[in-house]
Amino acid sequence: MRFSIVNKVFCALLFLILSSCHVDNLDDQNKNPKTDYSSFNYVLATEDASTADITRFFSFNLAGIDRNKTYDLIQDNGIFINSDPSTSSGHHSFKNFIFSMAKDKNGYSSTPGLFRLTLNTSNQIFIDSEIYIGKENLFPSRKLALVNDHLGFYYNEDSGGQTIQSFDPLTMTLKEELDLRPFIKSFRPDAAFEDEFGNNLVRTGSLVMDYKEDKLYVSVVFLEDPSFNLIAESEENFYLAVIDIPSFSFEKIIQYHGAKTVGFFVSENNSTVKDEAGNLYFCSWGWNQFNKHNPSKVFRIKAGETEFDPNWEIDIESLFGEGRIAQSIASYNNKLYLHISQEPYLFESSEEVETRNGLKLSYYEFDTNSPNSYTKLDIPSSNPSSRMNVFNIVDDKLFMAVPNAISPNFNGVYSIDRSGTIMKEMQIANKYRPTRFYKLGN
Numbered sequence: 001m002r003f004s005i006v007n008k009v010f011c012a013l014l015f016l017i018l019s020s021c022h023v024d025n026l027d028d029q030n031k032n033p034k035t036d037y038s039s040f041n042y043v044l045a046t047e048d049a050s051t052a053d054i055t056r057f058f059s060f061n062l063a064g065i066d067r068n069k070t071y072d073l074i075q076d077n078g079i080f081i082n083s084d085p086s087t088s089s090g091h092h093s094f095k096n097f098i099f100s101m102a103k104d105k106n107g108y109s110s111t112p113g114l115f116r117l118t119l120n121t122s123n124q125i126f127i128d129s130e131i132y133i134g135k136e137n138l139f140p141s142r143k144l145a146l147v148n149d150h151l152g153f154y155y156n157e158d159s160g161g162q163t164i165q166s167f168d169p170l171t172m173t174l175k176e177e178l179d180l181r182p183f184i185k186s187f188r189p190d191a192a193f194e195d196e197f198g199n200n201l202v203r204t205g206s207l208v209m210d211y212k213e214d215k216l217y218v219s220v221v222f223l224e225d226p227s228f229n230l231i232a233e234s235e236e237n238f239y240l241a242v243i244d245i246p247s248f249s250f251e252k253i254i255q256y257h258g259a260k261t262v263g264f265f266v267s268e269n270n271s272t273v274k275d276e277a278g279n280l281y282f283c284s285w286g287w288n289q290f291n292k293h294n295p296s297k298v299f300r301i302k303a304g305e306t307e308f309d310p311n312w313e314i315d316i317e318s319l320f321g322e323g324r325i326a327q328s329i330a331s332y333n334n335k336l337y338l339h340i341s342q343e344p345y346l347f348e349s350s351e352e353v354e355t356r357n358g359l360k361l362s363y364y365e366f367d368t369n370s371p372n373s374y375t376k377l378d379i380p381s382s383n384p385s386s387r388m389n390v391f392n393i394v395d396d397k398l399f400m401a402v403p404n405a406i407s408p409n410f411n412g413v414y415s416i417d418r419s420g421t422i423m424k425e426m427q428i429a430n431k432y433r434p435t436r437f438y439k440l441g442n
Contacts, residue, residue: 030120033128037096037441040081040123042394044413045089046073046432049405050353052387056432057083057117057125062439065426072429083124087115089436091270091389092146096440097169098125101133101142101154101267112142112267114154116172119440129172134158140200140229141267143209145216147245151175153216155205161193162204164218166248176248180204180241183250184220191222199226204241207262210272212280215306216243217272219262220253228289229265238262238284242306256308259284260294264327268387268435275331275368278303283329283338285345293347296325298338298371314371316340327361327384330391332398333418336366338374339390342381357405359384363414378422380410388435395439399425403433413437 034040040059048054058073058080065071065079073080090100096118103111114131133142133156142155149170156165159177162184166175184191184202193202201223208219220239224232237255244251262282263271271283280301286294298314301307314336316326323344330337342360349355360381367373382390382402390401397415404411412427413434428434 030122030124031126031128032121034096034119034121034123035442037119040119041439041441043098043119043125043436043438043440044073044080044426044428044434045436045438046428047089047387047403047435049357049431049433052356053088055084055087055089055435057085057089059083059119059123059125062425067424067426070427070429073432081123083126085115085117085125085127087117087127088268089388090115090117090144091268091436092144093438093440094146094149094169096442097128098438098440099144099146099169101144114144114167114172116169131167131172131174140203140206140226141265143205143207143219143267143270145209145211147211147216151245153205153209153211153218155203155209155218157200157203161200162202162220164205164216164243178243178248178250180218180220180250183241183253187253188222195226201226206265208240208272208282210274210280211245212274212278212301213304214245215251216245217241217280217301218243221261230289230291231260233288233292235260238282251306254307256282256299258294259286259297259299261285261287263287264386265289266387269328269385270389271329273329273331273336275336276334279368281329281331281336283326285325285327287347290348296345298326298329298336312371314338314366319372319374327386328389328391330389330393330398331368332391332393332416334368336368337391337398337400338364338366339382339385340364341384345384356384356386361385363390363400365416377416379414380404383433385435392437394437399437401434401437403435405430405433 042062044058060080087100088102090098092099098117100115112133116129118128144154146152150168152169156163162180164178203221205218218241238259242251286296296316302309325345326338328339362381363377363379365375392399397417400414407430411430413425
């Protein structure tokens, strides 16, 4: 009898262990890169509904998805292959790679670096290469710009407080550096570059790193308190350094009046976009951490120019009401797409779970030739997305993540094609909110 009881307990424990392994379907030992991208080449990145820093990646076959079914990404492990490489979801991908600028450990994006992710032969995402980025006392966000297969740029504070680093994305090797400090000092001689503890007060590329027409555009932020990314309330402009890419040399600093920031102070969110005509757009939430916030605006640099366009702007508050913000931006099919809050955005508590899950944003299409003309898309509203840009272009369609943490609100992905047809692509259980939608391949 005793043997029978022990045997049953052992079998039960063995079943639980095997069941746990089967549900997670993780294989951290497999570092063999995938070569055949004919299947399991779509990847959905998600964050835990209650903890934004916990990111999981799921590979799957889009053609096999039933649009009318709600999937449990973990339980439906024959359809979705789960992996957790402990990085944030990157806002850049090309070919068979995804690039992330932060590792997530125990719920905190505390390890900076340039991490290149790809699929292994088990169809799981893993880190195949990384470039070390050190940090001083604090961990600012760092943006990434990928110009082509062999040229990219990122902010490398470890090599100097205002240093821009170039690298080769395919070989993951470092190239030249450009120190912007002397040019910033010339532009603003009275700027304080460090606080009393030696923390950097002037950051470059922490909010914007983007390019067009052989010019790299890099944000320059003057902080009054580095620990909270606070910009002085007396500041009235947003600053960009213009760098010539072929010569990798500084040209000038330009400024836009009425905005201080673009996007949010995290590495995952990217709030700049180029349209098919070559115009470069900037989306400002107005976020200034604990200091007074600015109105949310969208502004641009026109194709063929290197100064801000003074005659074009989308003023979110004038169109949608005081306190409303645009949080994500995309350009597709000669139109601009924005993710806009339905009610005033509660900056002071937006990272609290109750507030984050209660706030609602909707999806809008704008005519860039008439920036006050817009259409609200027939897509369910979503929670905020401070650590994501909800838009991705895949298969010549614009895919839109619709993150909602609370059931029965829709949680999944929609798309729109060039004819304007809106399609529900997939619906998933609310415990994982979608953050990015990728398609990988050679």
